[in-house]
Amino acid sequence: MSLTPFEQLLPTRALGRGRGLAAWFWGIVGAVALCGVLVSIALMLDLWIHRGELPLRGDDVARAREFLVVPGLDDGIEFVTLTDQGLAPTVWRNRDTWWGRTLAWIYRTFPAPRTNRGAVAFLLIVGMGCALVRIAARARVRRAAEEYALQSASSLRSHLHRQTLRIGLGDLEGDRATRAQQLFVDEVNAVRDGLSDWITGLCRDIPTILALFLLAVLVDWRLSLICLLPLLGVWWFVDFEQKQGEARRQQAQLNAESAVRLLSAGLCQSRLVRGYAMEAFEQDRFHKNLNQFQSEVSAGRRRQSWSRRLARVAIAALAAMMLYFVGAAVLAHRLAPADAFLLLSSFLAATPSASVFGMLAASRKAVDKAGIPIYAFINEIPEVGQAVGAKFLEPLSRTIIFESVTARRGDRDVLKQLDLRIPAGKTTAIVSLDPLAPRTLGHLLPRFIEPQSGRVLYDSEDIAWGTLESLRAETLYVSGEDNCFSGTVLENITGGEGRYSVSDAADAAKLVHAHSFILRFPMGYETLIGERGERLEPGQAFRIALARAILRKPAVLVVEEPDSPLDDDTKAILDDTYQRISQNRTVIFLPHRLSTVRRCDLIVLLAEGKVAAIGSHAELLKSSEVYRHWEYVSFNAFRKKG
Structure with missing residues (x-):
């Protein structure tokens, strides 16, 4: 079974190492820190309730002296009320639980929790510290997720760039380049955002939900389970109603749009x-129709409003039920008010994270949707490949021969x-x-594309059996x-090849009349051109391209x-350059200029994929009606001047 784009970009093992492991670590740290904030608030609330007063009676006096290390408690005391004891009442009430013993160790180790003011300061510091850790951890999770997503996006862009260089040679119409640019920008950005959101939600919200539920279970596992089951039901119901409401809203919107189109149709029928x-x-x-439109809009809003009301009623019923059970436990002295607060606040704090499940599904779907066309493009097989046993091609010396060549672009035979x-x-x-016919023929020579049938020969040597390197070095x-x-201009002429010097590039530029305008640039041959540099006129860019080719001395x-339109000076320069x-x-x-056609030794006219006429310009004007028609269509005064 083939893997989905999401599974290829984010395999399971990736979450257990590197940035995935870092996201998990900081997600767990943030979840523990949130629990620390809630526990600090609950302890502060408990401190406000008991005000640090601890009444002891009988044997509890001796046990308190050992458990809390309270000085001044003698064995003969039957009843005593200790005041200003900070967290001592909370510690004593939970002395039989594991977390009560942990709190007792903190109470005995640090002096601050032993007085009311010290306990308040201690809890504030711990709570604020946990809150800061929580904020920092959430940011680190997002950062790790974004770094992983950015790395994946960069990898996809590298594959797209390499694949475009492989298969873009035969892009005669430019459609493939446009498609590659869309994938490179829009779809890769969608993949990046989807991966970042998915990793963030998984590593940040899932640990938070689990940690808060564990905290609620530690407070009272029975009440936690009693509250959990209805809570899951309400979450499902709210999600279901939101989806149904959105579906109803979209349907109502479609109906309304149909009614609007029906209304607007009459605007074009005034003469009728x-x-x-x-x-x-x-x-x-x-x-x-207008009344129908208004009723469709109102119906859509009513349906969406009812979905919202039902969701709110369900949430209110859940809150009332939870308050009832928790309140009953408090009144029955089975649960302290601070513990009740901690339990309810755990469920309340988990509520914002509950939407993560829908977000995870949506993010994964978005990654797959954007990734499918990306991988389809990356996996395309190049049209041209080097034959096994290909040999070095000698430079052309006699004739280029096309033998029964058929070339198809799309579903049409161009040749x-x-x-x-x-x-x-x-x-x-x-x-x-x-x-498209001349471009197709031109692309066949350096084997940017392959013919569907037939052969192209250089001096009786089939170029399909020559090495691509030797062919493209000479063509x-x-x-x-x-x-x-x-x-830079120099990089554009030399192609970054170190075997060419600045002097070589300058000689090639002089041959095509580019040297003078290059020297007028701020930094000459080191001037940056392109997207973030000097903007070149069409004629200047074309002459630099000619210099790049001439530098390599092709046969x-x-x-x-x-x-593009060219001025008269550029046209004259190009004529001399040619x-x-x-x-x-x-x-x-x-050619796109009549002057270029006239100067050529031979003109080949193609029509319906075949050679219609061959000769000089003057000969074809006399002998070929198709050529005369081509000249008029291409260069008549009402179109452009050659």
Whole structure:
């Protein structure tokens, strides 16, 4: 059975080590500290009731002298009332219990609890100290949970980043990148928040509930069980009613929204109503629907109100029952008032934590909901892989050959049994009325995508049997958009490779006319660009991308021009740049400017997934009606200027 995302992100063993263990530790510390606060308040209440007065009679005098170490009690005393004894009356009343003996040890060890004022000060200090520990422990639980959740989120983001680099090569439409960004930000944040809430609730509230119930059992186990069973029933009933009330509210809201849509439909029919003199009919129909809308809203509010009232009545009945049983025990002298307070306050303090069970289920559901698409993305198999026994490919020297190539994107064949020969050392433009066709062809060359059938050959060598490293070292793709990353200009050109010096990067930048504008940046080649740095114009970013490619001296260069508007100076610079980078190199353009098309040695027109025409610009204008149509659609004056 496959594990759910929650089980993969938070295995059981993770809660017993590292940050999970720290969360448990601080959760238990916080629960004990809360019990300490309640015990301190109960002892303070008991002190106010007995005021430190301890009446002793007969044999109790001798026992008190030994148990409490009270000086001045002689054996001959039959009756005595000790005053200003601090916690002594409480200790004496509970002398036969284990926690009474623990309290007696504290009484004998520390002098403060032996007087009324000292006991008040002692209890205040202990109570405030426990309260501070409780606050700090809750914060430490949250911190440990958030650290674990952040670590898990960082791990997911690392996997998403690595997977995007693996499978994002074939993302021609950009859908996969958009999906990856949504998963990277929104879904991972949802996983992080869900994990943090779940760990916090489990390690903070569960120990609190258990510790408070144990405290109530130590006070009086019979009364604790008598109160617990109805309390569980009321908790279930309140939760059930809240869910039912929410369901009724949502249904009423849906009905109300339907009624509103029905009402608003008439707002678009004024010509129909007035044209056929239907004003009276429309008014009657409108008011009928309006009354229905008001009744749906009122019904929803009534249902939700009744759920709240029933929950409040159940809580009030539970409180009355608990007060009755506890009060009866106090009046029967089976329970001291301070003990009664401690028992009731234990259940009351546990009430806020009772919602943790619903929260745990909701948090786990949220983690699974956000995690399913994340793991589905991470587990996708890359489209392109290196063949077993792949060999080194020599740089292209003669011809690129497409043999019966079919390439499918989604459920559509973009290329269909394509046969094409592209001569080496020439400039070739790939154009089509379908903008996806040239990009698909361009992505096949560095094997960013694989064809469904057919072969792509470099000088009669099938590139599918060459190593990806050797192929992509000699075949580089320059994208027209998103072609720079956040980093320095130098890092963007060299790609962080130490084998390239600043001088090498500058030479490549000079070749593509980027050196001059780079020097105008505040720190030249060390200037940060991207999200937190200098904002580049489309033409500047494109020239840096060209410099990155030229620095590596590829044999085949696929250039996808930017579709963004360019000024006249940038267009002239690019024309000269293309002439420079095309020397002794095979350059394949995916053009967006007519001037680029005209300068190419060869133009390949694709239509319906196949080669429709091949030739120069002048030849195709004369011989191909499809080409003339493509030129008009792409570069007519009403669209844009080439």
